[in-house]
Structure formats: structure tokens, C-alpha cells
């Protein structure tokens with residue numbers, strides 16, 4: 001395909017987003033524009049973005065969105081763009097087109113995901129990104145299933161694909177007191193991510209927060225972890241020490 005024809009095919013790919021954050025500093029290296037896709041196959045008990053489960057979002061083409069993002073290029077040239085959600089892998093074709101347009105502009109592209117969607121379209125998206133921020137939500141299949149509806153095995157399959165494709169990984173886990181704040185959990189986390197050590201740039205333990213509870217109220221949804229306290233800085237610091245220890 002000639003370049004212009006290819007560009008027009010990529011540009012016309014359609015997707016649905018709930019919004020973009022023009023400049024963020026936490027979802028990948030450097031200052032980044034974050035795109036929030038709609039839809040998610042999981043139902044995490046601590047989800048911060050439950051609106052992405054139900055909202056249809058705004059339909060955009062990859063070309064329109066790339067143009068919008070490129071307005072921030074002077075600020076994000078050293079950082080990049082992160083596709084988040086919801087679950088961006090659900091719209092893998094759209095995000096692949098967007099990634100290819102952004103990569104042509106020399107931007108770094110990351111995907112913030114649970115890794116719980118698979119298929120050829122996802123494989124192609126992996127080929128077109130630089131980094132995946134993989135949320136390894138729980139360290140055993142039972143809790144993963146119980147609190148998210150998804151599968152730890154599938155998340156780890158995704159990590160294997162990232163490694164095989166020669167891409168980089170950040171591993172994340174939200175820590176909820178009374179659920180996964182034990183030292184044993186962190187030891188297990190270290191063990192299950194050890195096969196990917198050579199492609200992991202960062203492991204982040206994130207505190208459970210309840211800022212999202214008004215979203216659940218507004219949407220008329222039950223917030224399953226409303227009864228749990230927010231995770232303290234002390235707990236996170238302690239677990240980070242365990243993570244760093246041999």
C-alpha cells in the first residue's frame with residue numbers, strides 16, 4: 001500500500017473514547033497525553049472509571065484524534081501517549097491505527113491494560129506500541145476471578161506476548177488493605193513476574209482510593225470496596241521495601 005493510501009486507511013479507523021487527559025504524569029514515562037477508551041470486560045471491585053463500563057463515549061477517527069494529540073507534541077515529545085480506559089485492548093484495531101499514526105510522528109506509545117483480551121488484533125497492537133502498563137490485579141486466580149471477573153493466567157499470557165515482541169513492561173497492582181496488603185502477596189507478585197524481569201522497567205504498588213465513589217452514586221452502581229479503608233502511605237512504603245528486598 002502506498003504511504004498516502006495507508007495513512008488514509010489508518011486515519012479513517014473509528015473508535016469510541018470517554019475523553020482525553022491532555023497532560024498526565026503518572027501513566028508511563030514523562031509527560032503524556034492519556035486517551036480513555038470505553039468498554040471493559042472486567043468489573044474490578046475498586047474500579048476508578050466505572051463510567052467506561054456503561055457510557056457509549058464519543059466516536060472519533062484515529063486521524064482526528066491523532067491531530068488533536070499532536071497539538072500537545074511540544075510537551076509530550078519526551079514523554080508520549082498512553083491508551084487507557086476502560087480496556088483499550090477491546091478496540092485494538094482503532095488503537096493500532098492511532099499508534100501507527102503517532103509513531104510516524106516519533107511519539108512513544110503505551111497501553112494501560114489488564115491484559116485480559118486476546119486475539120490477532122491485540123497481537124498487532126502489541127507490535128505497534130513501546131510499553132504496556134500491565135495491572136496484575138491479584139496474585140492468585142481465585143481472588144482475581146472473585147474481585148475482577150477476569151483471569152490472572154490471561155494477564156500473564158499478555159506479559160509473555162509483550163516479552164516475545166521485545167516491548168517493555170511496567171507492572172502495577174492496587175493494594176487494598178484487608179485484601180492484598182500482606183507480605184506474602186508481594187512475595188507472590190515478585191515470583192509471578194520474575195519470568196519477565198528483563199523487560200520490566202518498573203513495578204508500582206498503588207494505594208486504593210475512594211475518590212471515585214461519587215461516580216458510582218451518579219451511575220446508580222454498587223461500589224463493592226466502599227467498605228474498605230483507603231490504603232495508607234505506611235502500608236505502601238512497607239510493601240515497597242518487601243518488593244525491593246531479595
Ligand code: SF4
Pocket residue numbers: 040041042043044046047048049050052085086087114148
Ligand atoms: S480493568 Fe480497569 S477499567 Fe476495567 S474494571 Fe478493572 S479497573 Fe475498571
